[in-house]
Amino acid sequence: MAFKQLKNDLSVVFDRDPAARNYIEIITTYPGIHAILFHRISHRLWGLKIKLLAKIIAYISRIITGIEIHPGAQIGQRFFIDHGMGVVIGETAIIGDDCTLYHGVTLGGTTWKKGKRHPTLGNNVVIGAGAKILGPITIGNNSKIGSNAVVVNNIPENTTAIGIPAKVVESEKNERKFSAYAVGKDNKDPVHQSIDDILSLLEKQQKEIDQLKK
Numbered sequence: 001m002a003f004k005q006l007k008n009d010l011s012v013v014f015d016r017d018p019a020a021r022n023y024i025e026i027i028t029t030y031p032g033i034h035a036i037l038f039h040r041i042s043h044r045l046w047g048l049k050i051k052l053l054a055k056i057i058a059y060i061s062r063i064i065t066g067i068e069i070h071p072g073a074q075i076g077q078r079f080f081i082d083h084g085m086g087v088v089i090g091e092t093a094i095i096g097d098d099c100t101l102y103h104g105v106t107l108g109g110t111t112w113k114k115g116k117r118h119p120t121l122g123n124n125v126v127i128g129a130g131a132k133i134l135g136p137i138t139i140g141n142n143s144k145i146g147s148n149a150v151v152v153n154n155i156p157e158n159t160t161a162i163g164i165p166a167k168v169v170e171s172e173k174n175e176r177k178f179s180a181y182a183v184g185k186d187n188k189d190p191v192h193q194s195i196d197d198i199l200s201l202l203e204k205q206q207k208e209i210d211q212l213k214k
Contacts, residue, residue, distance in 0.1 A: 005077065009036050012078040016100055032081030035067035039075060046071035073107075076123070083129075090118035095125075096141070102129035110135040110152070122157065 013020045013030065020026055026033055038061035045054035054071035062068045066085040069075075073089045076097035081087055083103035089095070092115070093107040105127045109117035119133040122140050128147035133139065140157030149166040159168045 005040065006037070008078050009033060009040075012080050012098075016080050017082060031065040031067060032084040035061050035065040035069060035081060035084060035087075036075070036079055038065075039069045039071070039073070042069075042071040043073070043075070073118075092116045092136070093118035094120040096121055096123035098124045100126045102127065102131075102147070104130040106132045106134070108132065108134050119151075 010023060010026055010033065013026050013033065020030075038057055042054040042057040042061070045051070045057065051071070058069060058071050067081060067087045069087075069089040070091040070093070072091040073093045073095070075089075075095045076099065078098045079095060080100045081102075082100065084101075086104040087101055088106045088108060090107055090109050092109070095107075099121050107119045107121075111117050116136045118136065120136070120138045121127075121133075122138070122143070124142045125139050126144045127133065127139075128145055128149065130148040131145045131151065132149070133145065133151045135152055137152065137154050139145065139151070139155045140159070142158045143155050144160045145151055145155070145166065146160065146162030148164070149162050150164045151161060151166040153165070155161050155166070155168065161168050
């Protein structure tokens with residue numbers, strides 16, 4: 001089972017990183033893979049109540065990879081962290097199968113109270129670079145979070161959320177709106193877009209009023 005899991009963790013890189021060329025390169029130079037392998041070990045120890053050793057392994061992993069994953073976090077199959085630097089995954093986070101996180105992502109908490117305080121990701125979720133998913137919320141299956149978004153509410157399945165705070169955009173526009181690295185000119189923050197629309201309407205009305213006065 002452990003060997004099969006290792007093979008899955010390695011093989012998924014070829015599907016999600018076009019720069020990957022062979023297993024040797026992945027094993028030796030991919031910090032995301034190193035962090036996942038360290039976590040598989042530390043999580044097993046955490047479950048066996050050998051918590052100090054689990055924390056030490058997680059700390060060593062953080063030093064080596066720049067990725068912080070608490071040993072208590074539950075991570076599914078074929079998980080991939082691209083680039084990875086600055087990724088933080090909290091103790092009560094739950095990540096489903098086939099999920100992808102880019103660098104700078106935080107799955108964090110919003111309270112100091114014990115219990116479930118970190119996010120739950122469904123299957124096949126993609127979180128763009130720099131996004132912050134905060135609190136015991138749920139990101140539905142097949143959903144995408146745009147880069148630098150701040151998510152504090154549940155996100156439904158099969159949708160894309162962008163912006164601060166994150167807002168869901170139309171599902172048929174998911175592919176156009178989503179960006180793993182940045183929000184471009186064609187996928188503006190929906191809150192800012194709404195404000196711009198209101199300002200444009202006010203400007204139009206002002207021109208009409210000026211015409212009537214004349």
